[in-house]
Amino acid sequence: MRRMLQYIGHRLYTTWATFWFVMPFLVTYPLQLALSKRPQWHRYLHALNRVWSLLFIRMWGMPVEIVRKKPMPAGQPCVYVANHSSYIDIPLLFKTIPGWLNIMGKQSLAKVPLWGPIFGRVYITVDRDSAVSRGRAMVQARRTLEAGRSVVIFPEGSISKTPGVQMGEFKDGAFQLAIATGVPIVPVTMPLNHRFMPDVAGLRVRYSRLAITLHEPIPTAGLTAADAPALKQRTHDIIASAFRPEAAGIPAPSSWRRPTASPTPASPAPDPAEKAKAPNS
Template sequence: MRRIPCRAVRLRLRLVSTYCWALIGLTCPIFFVGALVVWAVTLPFDRRKVVLHFYSSAWASFYLVANPMWKVRVKGREHLPWRGGAVLVANHASLIDILVLFALMRPYKWVSKAENFKLPFVGWNMHMNDYVPLVRGDRASVITMLAHCSRHLRAGSPVLFFPEGTRSKDGRLKPFKDGAFELSVEHGVPIIPIAVHGTGRALPKHGMVLEEHVDARVEILPPLDPAAFDGVDALREAAREQIAAALGEPVARAGVRDVASTR
């Protein structure tokens, strides 16, 4: 059972949260101006927008560094390609996952719910990066999303999915949807499972109060070759089992047939 913090601790957490949200609100316009400059300067020669993605990664990492009580460690970067198609799949327990996964420091394209693209500054930057929007529950949007991801894979850019489709309320791994794995099989590119530890405690779903001491860990697991599996179902379950094992959860087959997946 989670320990309920005392009044002094709760006050300190609220102060830390206020500082973090204020910092984000004050600096997003400044970072967005920088993103506009990077986008304009690199547009003629950087078709994959790799430079802009790394700028966006630095933008996100700034908020992790600015909170000295947060620590992020990344293990297994050698499994991530610098160039070439791949489908990255990660568990999703918190909004903090987004900041933490930018610490991968490799080029890739996010698949994200369409609402995020409407956010001031952050959403505009997502458009400039050519990240992939998805309207959840909309079949036409799913088809468009898969086509958009296919273009990125053919161009040599990995794509990153949260295959649970949404954040987990209790931190436990939810069933995976099929979209990421269909792309892997169709294009013959590897699935790279990623286990994200410690972020659910940092900012639980529907929560706004940030924990002051966070030890987040990103574990990049060995790639899965789709040719080694008997179709989408087997590939999906193998990826889920790898992530579940890395998270220390019981391994159970829990796949579903829906293809959509987003944060």
């Protein structure tokens, strides 16, 4: 009975969370589509995306812990560098980081029905396997920073295979970009997102608190390209320092069936030759 109630609870909460994610988007979709078509309107679309994120995260009902190690530099664009563990990373960043952001996401996001073309027009998409695409994305990011807007980059390039435990290898782009433009890097740790919505086949949602830490900005003024590896390692270590051991792993799939115990293998029959060698009792 307990497993059945837990299973029903998981299904009901998944339905609730999905409804509050999808419904506001569908209601505002015509407006989002219209705002996406002119660059001068993209600021307002980002504000709408922020409101959307605030609404559905509030309606999901879980507590969100926000830690800011130090106030962000006023009027200073930054490169926010975050670990990547879940599909809700972007909404949590929109909720937490103020201002008109640009965000770099994988090219496949632009292929998501309805929302994808909007994302592709308003934010930066990149094909990590294409040098041309990576170069174009860095040019867009640099122009964004020069215009006074901050940029969010996931240096792992994709969701970690071991979220909450170990990050994937960081790419160099975010650090070379920050050094080239002289803007600070702000490491961002999101240690619990994968406990709410892990990257698994199908849709798996679990009620779980969320947390995000904006670490102290790392200045890059005076650094050169030769300093990029050390800057990358320093940023990696800062992000990893806010991981939480209890958050390791992803939630198991729910099932109303009782797990079947594995049969105990029968003991092998004694080898006659070995029996003959055994000493007499």
